[in-house]
Amino acid sequence: MSYAYHEPSELDEALALLARHGDDAHAVAGATAFMLLYRQGLLRPSHVVGLRRVRSLGGIRDDGGALVIGATATHREAERSPLVARHCAALARAFASVATVRVRNQATVGGNLAHADPAQDPPAMLLALDAAVTAVSPGGTREIPLAELFVDVLTTSLAPGELITAVRVPALAPGTRAAYVKFLPRTADDYATVSVAATLRRSEDGRVADVRVVLGAVGPTPIRATSAEDALRGAAPDAARIAEAAALARDAADPIDDVRGSAAYKREMARVWTERALRSLVA
Amino acid sequence: MTERLLRFTVNGEPREVRVADDRRLVDVLRDDLRLTGTKEGCSVGVCGVCGVLVDGALVSACLYPAVFADGASITTIEGIARGGTLAPLQEAFISEGGFQCGICTPGQIVAAAALLAERPRPTDAEIDEWMTGSLCRCTGYAGIRRAIRKAAGG
Ligand SMILES: Cc1cc2nc3c(=O)[nH]c(=O)nc-3n(C[C@H](O)[C@H](O)[C@H](O)COP(=O)(O)OP(=O)(O)OC[C@H]3O[C@@H](n4cnc5c(N)ncnc54)[C@H](O)[C@@H]3O)c2cc1C
Numbered sequence: 001m002s003y004a005y006h007e008p009s010e011l012d013e014a015l016a017l018l019a020r021h022g023d024d025a026h027a028v029a030g031a032t033a034f035m036l037l038y039r040q041g042l043l044r045p046s047h048v049v050g051l052r053r054v055r056s057l058g059g060i061r062d063d064g065g066a067l068v069i070g071a072t073a074t075h076r077e078a079e080r081s082p083l084v085a086r087h088c089a090a091l092a093r094a095f096a097s098v099a100t101v102r103v104r105n106q107a108t109v110g111g112n113l114a115h116a117d118p119a120q121d122p123p124a125m126l127l128a129l130d131a132a133v134t135a136v137s138p139g140g141t142r143e144i145p146l147a148e149l150f151v152d153v154l155t156t157s158l159a160p161g162e163l164i165t166a167v168r169v170p171a172l173a174p175g176t177r178a179a180y181v182k183f184l185p186r187t188a189d190d191y192a193t194v195s196v197a198a199t200l201r202r203s204e205d206g207r208v209a210d211v212r213v214v215l216g217a218v219g220p221t222p223i224r225a226t227s228a229e230d231a232l233r234g235a236a237p238d239a240a241r242i243a244e245a246a247a248l249a250r251d252a253a254d255p256i257d258d259v260r261g262s263a264a265y266k267r268e269m270a271r272v273w274t275e276r277a278l279r280s281l282v283a
Numbered sequence: 284m285t286e287r288l289l290r291f292t293v294n295g296e297p298r299e300v301r302v303a304d305d306r307r308l309v310d311v312l313r314d315d316l317r318l319t320g321t322k323e324g325c326s327v328g329v330c331g332v333c334g335v336l337v338d339g340a341l342v343s344a345c346l347y348p349a350v351f352a353d354g355a356s357i358t359t360i361e362g363i364a365r366g367g368t369l370a371p372l373q374e375a376f377i378s379e380g381g382f383q384c385g386i387c388t389p390g391q392i393v394a395a396a397a398l399l400a401e402r403p404r405p406t407d408a409e410i411d412e413w414m415t416g417s418l419c420r421c422t423g424y425a426g427i428r429r430a431i432r433k434a435a436g437g
Contacts (some may be wrong), residue, residue, distance in 0.1 A: 001285065002285040002286065002303040002304045002305035002306075003285065003304055003305055004285045004304055005287075005304035005305075005348070005350045007350070028348075031346070031347075031348050031351070032328060035307070035345075035346045035347075035348065036327055036328075036346070038305070048304070050350070050351070063388055064411070068357075076340075099328075099416065100331070100415055100416030100417075101341055101394075101397075101415075101416075102328065102331065102334060102341050102343045102394075103328055103343070103344050103346075103416075105340040105341055105342050106340075106342050106343075106346065106347065110408075120308065148343065186418075188415045189329070189415045190415040216287050
């Protein structure tokens, strides 16, 4: 038996449908992740609430220096948006790193975050950029920093029936550089074996004023390698210091053995790609 | 209501079809409309043989809910040739040997058509980037790239 598909144009209507049908309802945006889970029988909703026509969820805008990407903006829209590119070229690259143009035309930025597969690309970069999602439920609106959004594999801190309306990326401090690197030893359209998102800002004397290092695909959520950051902050980022930080990133990784490699291999690759990302930021 | 009447245009022709809400576009195209040029391969959005255009955007019809296509304009491989004459892109696939067994060819050509619509003169890097995920298991990528380049006039 098929589910009943609903396609409201107002956010209130979408929230009301999800509230009314509770566990029997599931939201979809691009439906790329949903279709796979549904066809495997892992989801069996009686009602599906499509968000694609909800007007207030779309679009990409600048809000006083912050970048606000609507939940139903597709990856393709985000990767090609001049606003995204101007805000942070590495973020545009993270969106463009998702699979293929076919997937990016259909999959949405909000759906990606809500799906919370740790091997996805945008989450690590958005976490490095200190982004937060805006979430709404019948009870009201709240901001959830990405560090608190991702709880476990395919698990977020969103409440049932709560929707992401947008992701908000704060203005970067002047002089901040950012990098996103995705290690793809198998095919160009694969999920990452390891990915690294990093931002770095140097003070006038060349020392590291601020740095964030986030590892993707090597744990149940994107992992912020704070020990690596601590090793760099306040230091001159020479080759030795970067190598030291990269070794700490390796220790922060928490991967599993799978088709993309053994846990030991991925840990080592987390080191290698952290070193490369950081070097590119001080070159 | 778990089924509905969808109205869209397919290859320029208005069509109406009654579908269950959970049907995939690939099934509606192949089974209901008998447009079997669109193939189904991996069924999980990876291989590219089910590539079609929905309002000009290339998507995998195996991942695309048919209900999303209500009111849209769809182009399948059957809509690439015009009035029984092959498009220059199709001619280029033939002259450049852009296929062997042919199973991936509909998806390759639809993907390439979408690329050329967006970038009439793509660089080799742009061709490779765009065609990533349109898998050919007969090692035909060099021929496919040549065909796209030729159709682009280069
Ligand atoms: C073939 C393939 C390859 C892929 N490769 C990559 C890759 O290389 N890198 C990568 O990063 N990702 C990859 N992905 C994953 C892809 O990014 C996600 O499937 C996609 O981003 C999910 O977005 P969607 O809009 O399609 O979500 P949907 O499928 O519509 O929804 C996914 C989940 O999120 C929930 N949801 C959707 N929107 C909201 C919202 N606004 N608020 C609250 N909950 C919401 C839904 O209820 C559902 O549980 C791949 C997917 C496929 C199919």
